[in-house]
Amino acid sequence: MPSTPTSQPLVPTSRPASRGLPLAGRTDQLVGSVIDSSTSLLHQQTHDIVRFAMGSPAAEAVPTAILSKLAETALGPESADAYDYAATEGDPPLREALLAALAGTSDATTADRLFLTSGGMQGLDLAGKLFIDPGDLVVVESPTYTNGSATALSYQAELLEAPVDAEGLDVEALSALVQRAGRVPKVIYTIPTFQNPSGTTLSLARRQRLLELARQWGSVVVDDDPYGMLRFEGDALPTLHELADGDPLVFSVRTFSKIIAPGLRVGWVDADPSLQPLLINAKQAMDTCTNLPMQRLVTEFLAGGHLEGLLAANREEYRRRKHAMQDALTQHLGDIARWTNPEGGFFLWVTLTNGVDTQELFEVALAEGVAFIPGPAFSPSGRFHDALRLCFASTAPERIREGVVRLRRAIDRLATRPDRAPESDLG
Known part of the structure; x- marks a missing residue:
C-alpha cells in the first residue's frame, strides 16, 4: 500500500502566524480555497492517484491542437x-x-x-x-x-x-x-x-x-x-x-x-x-x-x-463519464452511499450512510491512490462531514472505475480502524 508524503493539511485550521505585522482586520476572513490547495498537495505525491478532486476539464477535452495552430496567427511575429x-x-x-x-x-x-x-x-x-x-x-x-x-x-x-x-x-x-x-x-x-x-x-x-x-x-x-x-x-x-x-x-x-x-x-x-x-x-x-x-x-x-464542435464532443464524453462513475458507485458503494444525478457539468455529490467522516477519509484515500474534496470544504460552517465531491469530467471511464475501487478500499480501512470512534459526528 502506498504511503502519503508529509505535507500541509488540505483544510487550513487556523490563520498563519503574522510575525507581528500590522495586518488588516479583513485578513481574518481570507480563508483560501481547499479546492485550489488540493492541486499543490497532489503535486507532492509520488504514487499513482486517480484525481477526482479538481473541477477541471479533461486534458484531452482541451483543444490544444486547435489552440496551438491558432496561436501561430494570433500570437505570431506579425502580432506584436x-x-x-x-x-x-x-x-x-x-x-x-x-x-x-x-x-x-x-x-x-x-x-x-x-x-x-x-x-x-x-x-x-x-x-x-x-x-x-x-x-x-x-x-x-x-x-x-x-x-x-x-x-x-x-x-x-x-x-x-x-x-x-x-x-x-x-x-x-x-x-x-x-x-x-x-x-x-x-x-x-x-x-x-x-x-x-x-x-x-x-x-x-x-x-x-x-x-x-x-x-x-x-x-x-x-x-x-x-x-x-x-x-x-x-x-x-x-x-x-x-x-x-x-x-x-x-x-x-x-x-x-x-x-x-x-x-x-x-x-x-x-x-x-x-x-x-x-x-x-x-x-x-x-x-x-x-x-x-x-x-x-x-x-x-x-x-x-470552433466552440460549438468542442462543446458537442465534450458533452457526449462527459455524459459517458458520468454514467461510468454512477455505475462504479452502484457496484462498489451502493450499500453505503447515495449520490446526485446531474444532467450536465462536472460533479457528483456523494453522501455516505455508514458514519464515515470524509475529512478523516481524505488522507486514507490519498494513501490508497484516490483524491476527492471532502464535504466540509463546501460549507462555511463546516457541514457535510458525511459527503464528498467527485469530479467525473477529468477522468476516463476505466480510471474512474479504478478510482471508485480505491475509494471503497479507503472507506473500509477507515471504518474498521481500531482508533476510530464507532460513529462520526456528521453535523
Missing part, C-alpha cells in the same frame, strides 16, 4: 500588438466575437452589458467589491463553491447558508431563513445550473421565485454559471440572465475555463450598463486588463467557429 496592454473592459475583437457566439442563446447580450474578466473568479471578486460592505448579509447555497463563499468572506460579509436539494437552492427555505434572520440579504450567491458541488439544477419555478424574492428584498443575485453550456441530458432551462430580462439586480458571471481551458484565465461579466464605469475602476485597481495574448487566442477560437 498582442503583447501590449488591453482595454480594461476587454479587447474589442473578443467582445465582438463573444457577442456573436452568444447570439441566439439564453445568455445573448449587448455590448453595453459585457465586461471581460480574468476568469470567473475575478467576476465574483468584482461583485464582492461593488456590492458587499462589512457586515452585509450574503446568502450562499449549502453546499456551495468554496471560492465563491470565500470571496464574500474576504469582503467581511456575514454568510447565511441556504439548503440545496434535487431542484437546486430551496428558495422557500431561503425565504424562511431570511425571515428568521430579521434582515434581508444584500447579495444572493447562486450556481443555478449543474451546481458546484452538488451537480443539481435550479428548477424553472424556483428561478422565477428567486428573482421575485430578490426584487422584493432589493438583493443582488450573483448568477455564477460556468457549466450551463455543458448540458448532456434533459431539457435546457432559461438562464437567470434571460429570465431577469435586463433587471439590474442580476449580475451574471461566466468563464471559458470549463468550456475551453482553465489556463486561459478569460471570463466575462454580464451586468447592468450603469455598472460599467465602476467595473472599469475596480478592475484597473486589480490588474489593469485581462491577459491580452489569451484574449486574442480566444477571439480566434470563437471567430473560427
Whole structure:
C-alpha cells in the first residue's frame, strides 16, 4: 500500500502566524480555497492517484491542437500588438466575437452589458467589491463553491447558508431563513445550473421565485454559471440572465475555463450598463486588463467557429463519464452511499450512510491512490462531514472505475480502524 508524503493539511485550521505585522482586520476572513490547495498537495505525491478532486476539464477535452495552430496567427511575429496592454473592459475583437457566439442563446447580450474578466473568479471578486460592505448579509447555497463563499468572506460579509436539494437552492427555505434572520440579504450567491458541488439544477419555478424574492428584498443575485453550456441530458432551462430580462439586480458571471481551458484565465461579466464605469475602476485597481495574448487566442477560437464542435464532443464524453462513475458507485458503494444525478457539468455529490467522516477519509484515500474534496470544504460552517465531491469530467471511464475501487478500499480501512470512534459526528 502506498504511503502519503508529509505535507500541509488540505483544510487550513487556523490563520498563519503574522510575525507581528500590522495586518488588516479583513485578513481574518481570507480563508483560501481547499479546492485550489488540493492541486499543490497532489503535486507532492509520488504514487499513482486517480484525481477526482479538481473541477477541471479533461486534458484531452482541451483543444490544444486547435489552440496551438491558432496561436501561430494570433500570437505570431506579425502580432506584436498582442503583447501590449488591453482595454480594461476587454479587447474589442473578443467582445465582438463573444457577442456573436452568444447570439441566439439564453445568455445573448449587448455590448453595453459585457465586461471581460480574468476568469470567473475575478467576476465574483468584482461583485464582492461593488456590492458587499462589512457586515452585509450574503446568502450562499449549502453546499456551495468554496471560492465563491470565500470571496464574500474576504469582503467581511456575514454568510447565511441556504439548503440545496434535487431542484437546486430551496428558495422557500431561503425565504424562511431570511425571515428568521430579521434582515434581508444584500447579495444572493447562486450556481443555478449543474451546481458546484452538488451537480443539481435550479428548477424553472424556483428561478422565477428567486428573482421575485430578490426584487422584493432589493438583493443582488450573483448568477455564477460556468457549466450551463455543458448540458448532456434533459431539457435546457432559461438562464437567470434571460429570465431577469435586463433587471439590474442580476449580475451574471461566466468563464471559458470549463468550456475551453482553465489556463486561459478569460471570463466575462454580464451586468447592468450603469455598472460599467465602476467595473472599469475596480478592475484597473486589480490588474489593469485581462491577459491580452489569451484574449486574442480566444477571439480566434470563437471567430473560427470552433466552440460549438468542442462543446458537442465534450458533452457526449462527459455524459459517458458520468454514467461510468454512477455505475462504479452502484457496484462498489451502493450499500453505503447515495449520490446526485446531474444532467450536465462536472460533479457528483456523494453522501455516505455508514458514519464515515470524509475529512478523516481524505488522507486514507490519498494513501490508497484516490483524491476527492471532502464535504466540509463546501460549507462555511463546516457541514457535510458525511459527503464528498467527485469530479467525473477529468477522468476516463476505466480510471474512474479504478478510482471508485480505491475509494471503497479507503472507506473500509477507515471504518474498521481500531482508533476510530464507532460513529462520526456528521453535523
